[in-house]
Amino acid sequence: MNSLRTDREILEEISHKFQIYGELLHAEVCKIGHLNETYTATYYQAGARIRYIHQRINTDVFKNPDHVMENITRVTKHIRDILRRESINEVTRRTLTMVPTREGKSYYRDINNNCWRTFFFIEGTRTYDAVINEKQAYQAGKAFAQFQSHLVDLKGERLHETIPHFHDTRRRLEAFHQAVNTDPFNRAETAKREIEFIKKREKIAGVILDALADGSVPERITHNDTKLNNVMFDNSSDEAMCVVDLDTVMPGSVLYDFGDMVRTATSPTFEDEQDLSKVKVRSSFFQALARGYVEGASPFLTPKEKSLLTFSGKLITYTIGIRFLTDYLLGDNYFRVHRAQHNLDRCRTQLKLVESIESKETEYQKFIDSL
Ligand code: GN1
Ligand code: MG
Numbered sequence: 001m002n003s004l005r006t007d008r009e010i011l012e013e014i015s016h017k018f019q020i021y022g023e024l025l026h027a028e029v030c031k032i033g034h035l036n037e038t039y040t041a042t043y044y045q046a047g048a049r050i051r052y053i054h055q056r057i058n059t060d061v062f063k064n065p066d067h068v069m070e071n072i073t074r075v076t077k078h079i080r081d082i083l084r085r086e087s088i089n090e091v092t093r094r095t096l097t098m099v100p101t102r103e104g105k106s107y108y109r110d111i112n113n114n115c116w117r118t119f120f121f122i123e124g125t126r127t128y129d130a131v132i133n134e135k136q137a138y139q140a141g142k143a144f145a146q147f148q149s150h151l152v153d154l155k156g157e158r159l160h161e162t163i164p165h166f167h168d169t170r171r172r173l174e175a176f177h178q179a180v181n182t183d184p185f186n187r188a189e190t191a192k193r194e195i196e197f198i199k200k201r202e203k204i205a206g207v208i209l210d211a212l213a214d215g216s217v218p219e220r221i222t223h224n225d226t227k228l229n230n231v232m233f234d235n236s237s238d239e240a241m242c243v244v245d246l247d248t249v250m251p252g253s254v255l256y257d258f259g260d261m262v263r264t265a266t267s268p269t270f271e272d273e274q275d276l277s278k279v280k281v282r283s284s285f286f287q288a289l290a291r292g293y294v295e296g297a298s299p300f301l302t303p304k305e306k307s308l309l310t311f312s313g314k315l316i317t318y319t320i321g322i323r324f325l326t327d328y329l330l331g332d333n334y335f336r337v338h339r340a341q342h343n344l345d346r347c348r349t350q351l352k353l354v355e356s357i358e359s360k361e362t363e364y365q366k367f368i369d370s371l
Contacts, residue, residue, distance in 0.1 A: 145296025200265030321350030
């Protein structure tokens with residue numbers, strides 16, 4: 001049966017479908033992200049070892065892989081053109097490079113309807129699941145700001161919405177309420193405090209949505225998944241080289257991007273830390289991140305956007321907390337889990353971070369205003 005094929009067999013097949021002509025030596029699962037399946041594959045090609053990333057797109061989440069790949073193709077080409085025009089060195093370490101299939105397509109659909117795509121592996125870089133020093137927070141802020149800035153002048157049709165209403169906190173709350181009310185796995189009892197916490201703060205849900213709707217915050221092309229571990233840092237200089245995971249690049253608000261950086265680049269902990277006493281936004285990291293972001297985004301950032309940056313950190317963290325809890329209540333179908341209550345643990349860290357931001361919100365925003 002096909003479903004029983006080993007990773008090796010699957011990757012052997014995949015390896016002949018892309019414009020890679022060497023022999024596959026070995027491949028490893030790359031434990032990154034909660035959704036797609038990612039492999040690092042080493043080939044022997046023209047006398048050298050060369051690595052690629054093969055990735056199976058999660059089509060339950062990304063229902064239209066053509067749209068995802070069209071967006072990524074346009075965006076990476078646009079960035080590559082800018083970097084070349086500016087004579088920046090190491091362009092293929094600074095933006096993702098897709099390897100097309102032998103038929104010239106952006107992805108390969110296998111006999112089981114799995115969709116596979118391939119990128120150059122960016123050598124000499126690494127990712128962090130938790131931030132270690134302020135310089136990294138600064139670098140991450142700057143890297144995502146630059147990414148947004150590169151896309152300000154992308155011409156042509158509006159990008160596809162690869163996941164409609166992705167950061168729509170109101171809709172996320174509706175789904176949450178439904179999960180609490182139906183409680184199909186009888187888990188609500190174990191999350192009483194978290195449910196209350198979320199209900200108490202519902203009024204913040206519409207702030208950015210309303211501002212987008214009335215035009216006071218502009219729609220822009222944004223990354224939408226700006227977790228710290230979507231930044232590749234150079235092994236020796238620790239410079240942020242490249243931002244990856246471009247599946248959700250689509251029209252949105254830069255505020256959500258900044259918010260997700262606050263969520264992931266200011267606490268010393270992993271997203272699923274169980275000791276909540278360790279989970280907190282540290283001021284010096286927040287400041288470094290904000291400095292990097294505002295420096296990079298100042299050419300386009302409006303005063304209104306700037307005034308909502310701290311709030312957006314709270315809002316997106318709250319929103320992701322809601323999503324983890326909803327998934328927990330509904331039986332963990334969306335985010336990959338590795339232990340019992342994993343999504344509940346993830347929700348708890350998010351809510352702890354929300355509290356942590358709340359306690360310093362005015363101070364943090366004052367700092368941003370001073371930049
Ligand atoms: C998912 O799996 P990953 O790291 O690409 C999710 C994000 C969440 C994140 C939480 C498409 O991202 O929205 O913030 O998990 N991506 C999608 O870690 O839902
Ligand atoms: Mg992602």
